[in-house]
Amino acid sequence: MGSPEVTTAPDWQSMHITVAGLGVSGISAARALAGLGASVTVVDGGSSEAHRERAASLEGQGISVRLGDAETLPEGTDLVVTSPGWKPASPLFEAAAEAGVDVVGDVEIAWRLRGPDAAPWLAITGTNGKTTTTQMLASILAAAGLRTAAVGNIGTPIVDVVQEGDDAYDVLAVELSSYQLHWAPSLRAHSAAVLNLAPDHLDWHGSMEAYAADKGRIYEGNRVACVYNMADKATEDLVRGADVEEGCRAVGFTLGTPGPSQLGVVEGILVDRAFVEDRHKQAQELAEIADVQPPAPHNIANALAAAALARAFGVPATAVRDGLRAFKPDAHRIQHVADVDRVAYIDDSKATNTHAAEASLAAYESIVWIAGGLAKGATFDGLVAKSAKRLRGVVLFGADRALIREALARHAPEVPVVDLDRTDTGAMLAAVREAARLSEPGDTVLLAPACASMDMFTNYNKRGDAFAEAVRELGAVDG
Structure with missing residues (x-):
């Protein structure tokens, strides 16, 4: 359902475009395309008061909005x-496929709008660490005196940024999700990084x-x-399978001593x-490890990936x-968050899957782990087995806590x-x-739930x- 790479600008004024979704990126794309004459x-599918308010705002700009029906393809649609x-597999996209209509995402539209x-x-993607790495990269580029912005999945709609004009920025640090990449067939980055791969969003991808x-x-x-x-x-396998321009290099990053064509730590x-x-x-x-905050192993890896992309763009070492x-x-x-009675309390609530939680647990030696929530189909045996030796104790809550408890019984019964x-x-x-009760001086109480939060x-x-x-x-209380 993708389209081939576009080498000339489309004639937007002749197109009837259907935008799926009344969220931030959908509204941004709709306004941009309408502004081009489409x-x-x-x-x-929603029809709440919030939906109606957003719809009214768009309709005031000459954009049609259909609420309560996200499955039927509007007649005459040229592009979704x-x-x-x-x-x-959404019904709207199946209808588009039957009609021979391409489906693309906001990132693809942004790419086509570039001058x-x-x-x-x-560009940066990965199961975990995308946002941090993208922000690190933007900070490095800015330190080099370059006009830049952290955009994409990070929160700023990339369509809005592209519309500022070709001369607004020297380079963009672009965070991309697997969803966005799925719908962006024409994207061709200067350089890109895949930070890591672990099972996530499999209900979406299949x-x-x-x-x-x-x-x-x-x-x-x-x-x-x-x-x-x-x-x-x-991640290396993905590089090997990629069709890149002649002269493009594979550059690895490692927490160990780097070899040629690598960045690492010595x-x-x-x-x-x-x-x-x-x-x-x-x-x-x-840079020194002390220049990276926090200096946890996976965050050092994020810094190395950001540095590699910046260096690929010609940024000097001092700017890194x-x-x-x-x-x-x-x-x-x-x-x-704080130290209480010589115990450190660390908030890594962003660790919403097992891969992120594993990286967080690896950063500390003696941990009272607070975990649980919505598992999203995940299993926890691998996580617990790798982290068991670091655990002083565990406190569980949330809808799917039993899955973690059972893994602990199998792999860390003591x-x-x-x-x-x-x-x-x-x-x-x-x-x-309860975590404070289980802890001893020198321990870390770590909130790294390995689960989504929406149950609570x-x-x-x-x-x-x-x-x-x-x-x-x-x-x-203790004070």
Whole structure:
């Protein structure tokens, strides 16, 4: 249902375009396309007051909106533009396929809207770490004096950024989800990175193979560098299978000592053996581990991936160091909340799957782990088996906590487990108090749930906020 690479701008004024979804990216695409003269209809299955308010706003700009029916293809549609979350098997898209109508996403539209002198894209995807790495990259590019922005899946609709004009930016740091890549067949980045691959969103993609294939689309047509994770062979396999421009290089990153065409770590220093004059004999110092906050192993890997993309764009080593020093991670990503009675309390509520939780648990030696929520079909045996030796104790809550409890019984039977039979938001305070009881001085109480939050909280941010508030209350009581 994709279209071939577009080499000339479409005649938007002659097109009838259906936009699927009345969310942020759908509204952005609808407004942009209508502004170019296209006839635009937005369809959405919702019909709430919020939907009606958004619809009224668009209708005031001459855009048709159909609420309550997201399955029927409007008559005369020439192109469907989908919001990222819509599944490929949606009835609307099946109807489009039957009618011979292409389906693309907002990223594809942004790519088609670029002018001949538009800023190159440095693109990032992966199961975990995308947002942090994209923000790190933008910070490094800015430290080099380049006009840049972190865009895409990170929150700023990329269509809006592209419409600012070819001369607005020198280069863009672009975070892309597997959903967005699925619907962006024409995308050709300057350089791109796949940080890691682990089972996620398989209900959307249908299989791990399909998920990996969509992630791998980010490498197609790369001009300078395909950056991959040496600790994750699946990312290297995607590079090997990519059709890139002649001269494009494979560049690995590793937490160990790098070889030629790699970035890595030597005695606490991040070094580059890829973008130096003689990569077989030389290494360029980029930054110290202490320049990366927080200096957890997976965050060092994020920094190396960001550095590789920046270096592929010609950024000097000093800008890598300065950009990493200036970067401040978002809340709820391995965020130190407080120390109470010589125990560190860390909020990694963003660890919503097992892969992210495994990376978080690997960053600490002695942990009281707070976990649970909606498992999204995940299994926990691998996570628990790899992390068992680090666990002082575990506190569980949430709808699918039994899955984690059973994995603990199989792989860490000696670890004390508190099973809170609760899914109310007040369970967080009880969890923190139980974790404090299990902990000893020098331990880390780590909220890394390995699950989604929606059984108890609006989102992972609210879950992290509840954890921080519980820790502050614990400190006030103990103080």
